[in-house]
Each structure stands twice: as structure tokens, then as C-alpha cells.
Amino acid sequence: MKQQDVKPQSNTQRAIEAMRQMIFAGDLPAGSDHLESELAEQLGMSRTPIREAALTLEGQGLLEMRPRKGVRILPVSPDDMREIYDVLTELESLAAKQAAKRRPSHADLAPLAKAITDMDAALAAGALEDWADADERFHKELVRLGGNSRVRMIVNMLSDQVRRARMITLHMRPIPVKSNEDHRAVFDAIKSGDGDQAHIIHRAHRQAAKDLIVGLLEKHKLSRV
Amino acid sequence: MKQQDVKPQSNTQRAIEAMRQMIFAGDLPAGSDHLESELAEQLGMSRTPIREAALTLEGQGLLEMRPRKGVRILPVSPDDMREIYDVLTELESLAAKQAAKRRPSHADLAPLAKAITDMDAALAAGALEDWADADERFHKELVRLGGNSRVRMIVNMLSDQVRRARMITLHMRPIPVKSNEDHRAVFDAIKSGDGDQAHIIHRAHRQAAKDLIVGLLEKHKLSRV
């Protein structure tokens, strides 16, 4: 097994990673404010690397630095979700089309195939968290296969922004059987080199996901998650 | 006339603005390296705000911080241009479609209309820089009308990344007469509420721009601008 990127070596990198995890885990809840000095103390470092990390995460759209009010964790509203999913729809379906055009080898497609079988397995086992994990891997692999590094970066950034909302709605939504079918259809289209088909299916897949999640958020009055 | 955003008051903001301008103006050429301390001296401030500005601009894809090698101004290759224009194509044509669907009022459309007449005027006067300026306003207004703030931010970011290349090729390309026709057609489609038409025309417009500019860069062996 190949070694993952070696653990971040600078305090700034550690702060970025730690704060990301704290945001996703809910330790820093959406909408909450945090003084730089508090975060510094929590993470056992000075304000300098905290500030640098906050600047970086601000660029990623995860938080906002407001003078004297502290670092605010940005909440995501249903309208935000719509915006984000609309972008994801365009860019991921572009990636799907371009992935198909590149006629990827069997080896290239392996991670995508694995994500699909993992999703099936997770679903069969009723392990929703595992399903969500594999689902994320699928989308990540898809944009990697698309071959456009800007698309990859933007999609990853936006995926981070909606991660909390996806986790929250994970247990409200119906079992994502249709979703797995979609993934498989996209995969088949890419494998057979049919870019237009991959594009069409994936677009519909993402639009359906948008409607589902936005609907759930609104139904449950989750105006800011 | 309403007052523009008051000039940035913090040194960090000033550094961001100054470095952006220096990058666009070529004072910090593509591919060049610059020590933090040099930039600090140039801008008359300490390293701290320079580092914060660099972090921000790194997030915007304009430069890269490499320990001990200094801040490197990221060059843009023809492949980069292809990537960026592909994203711009998708997101701007989405914006065009959604702008049409929103049935904007005459007042909403005014800035877009002005950008178009300005382009015509600039072209008639042979003022290419003015044309480029109005062209940028058109695209900026278009994504504003689209109403998706993520699209707006991403498009603005990518536009910054390709600004140098666009300026360089500005005087190599044929007079952009067709481009003006396209803009007008997009405008008409939006005005008449025909989202699909706006989408189709704008997409073709952007793809043509991509082919043109990438072709010019490659023809002139401009592998990194």
C-alpha cells in the first residue's frame, strides 16, 4: 500500500487540518464565533499559524474572519446548497464527459469501480456512513478522471462546504438505491466512451441530489447548517 | 454616483491589491520568484502582511509559496488556458441561462447593455484596451445577473488567472467583430427570456474564444505567460 502524504509538518498545516476536522465534526458549529487566541490555545500554538490557517480556510469558503468578532464558521443555507449543487452539476458532468472522451484504461477506472461496489456493499449492510464515504470517493475519482485540475479543485472545495449538510440529511433521506444505479450508469457510459451519455446521466443525478437535499433542509427547517 | 468600496485600510489588504496589480502589470512576471522580505521592503511594510496577502493570493491561484524559494508567480500554459476556459464556458453559460430565466428588468440589464455599446464604440475607435475592458465588464455583469454567488466568485478568480494571457493575445487576434455579435445575441436571448438560447450561444462564444487564444499562444510558442 502506498504511503499517504506525510503528515503536515508545519503548525500552519496542522492548524488547517485540525480546524477542517473540527468544522466537519461539529466541534466548531456552523455560525459560531471563535477568537484567534482561543483557537490558538486549543491547538497549542500561537496566533500566527492560526491566522494563516484561517486565511486559507476563508479562501476555501469554510469560514470568515471578522475583525473583533472572531472567526465565524460559515453556515450553509438551502439557497447556498442550490448554488453549490448547480456548480457541482455543471462541473462534474463536464468531468464525466471528458473522462469518457479520454477512454480511460481498466486500471484508470479501478478506483471508480471500487467506489461503486463499496457503495453497493455499504447499502446492503445498511451502513450509511460507509455509503457516504464511498459516494464521496466516487465523485472525487470522477473529477480526477476528467483531467481538469481546476474542476477538481473547485469541486473538492464545494464538497467541503456542503459536507455538514450532507451528513445531516444522510439519515433523513430514503435509501439511495437510485443513486447507486446512476453511478453505475455513469460508469458504464464512461467505460464505453459515450461522453454525451455520461454527461446527461450525471447531470440528472446531481440535479436530483440537489432537489432531494434542499427539500429535506427546507422541510426540516434547517435554514443554516 | 455611489461611492466605491473605500480603499482598503489594512496593510494586508493593501498588499493584496498591490501584488495583484503588480502581477497583472508584469512588475511581477510569470514564473518569477520573490522573497517575502523583498516584497515587504518594496511595499514598505513588514513580512507579516505580505505573508497574509500571499496566502490569500495563493488561494486565488495567482501565486505559490515555496519555502526558501520565495513567492512564485504562477505562469499559465496553453493547457492551463484550456482548463480554465472549459470551466468558464460551463459556468458562464449556466449564468446566461439563469439570467434569462430570472427575466431581469430593463434596469438590471442596463450595465450589460452599456458594456456592449462600449465594446462597439471601442472597436469603432480601434481602442483594443477599451474593448478588453468592456468585454470583461460584460462577462462580469453576466455572472452577476446569473445570481449565483459561487459562480461569480469562481469566474472572477479564473478571469484573474487568464488576464495576462488575454492582454498578450489582444493585439495578435483578429478584430473581435464576431465577438461583439455574440454578446448582442446573448443579450437578446436573456432579454427575451430564452435561457436555452442564451446558454447555447454563450457556450459557443466561449469555446471559440478558447480555441482562438490557445491557438495564438501555441502558434507564438508562449508556453508560459
Place this chain on the structure above:
DNA sequence: GCATTATTTAATGCATACGCAAATAGATGC
């Protein structure tokens, strides 16, 4: 009491200092 002004508090923006590690130059051996 209420509004307005003065005072205090405290978080930030930034300058500065310093140790560490990387890069470079220099020394040594072969």
C-alpha cells in the same frame, strides 16, 4: 429614566526577534 459622551477593555493588525533547516560556499580527502 434615557440619551449621549467619556472611559475601560480587549482583540486584532502588524512589527520584530529568533531558532531551525535548507541551501550554499568552503574545506578536505582522494
Place this chain on the structure above:
DNA sequence: GCATCTATTTGCGTATGCATTAAATAATGC
């Protein structure tokens, strides 16, 4: 000459301190 090892330099990462200024609180006038 060339390689290897050592010394030196230098740029960065980070801690720290402080002036500034927004926010909070108290004080004052009406």
C-alpha cells in the same frame, strides 16, 4: 579534478509584544 564532508549563510515558521481601535461599560447631562 571530483566527491564528500563541514561551515556558513539565509529565508522561513512561529512566538511575542504592542499600538490601534472597535466594542463594552460606566458616567454624565438633561
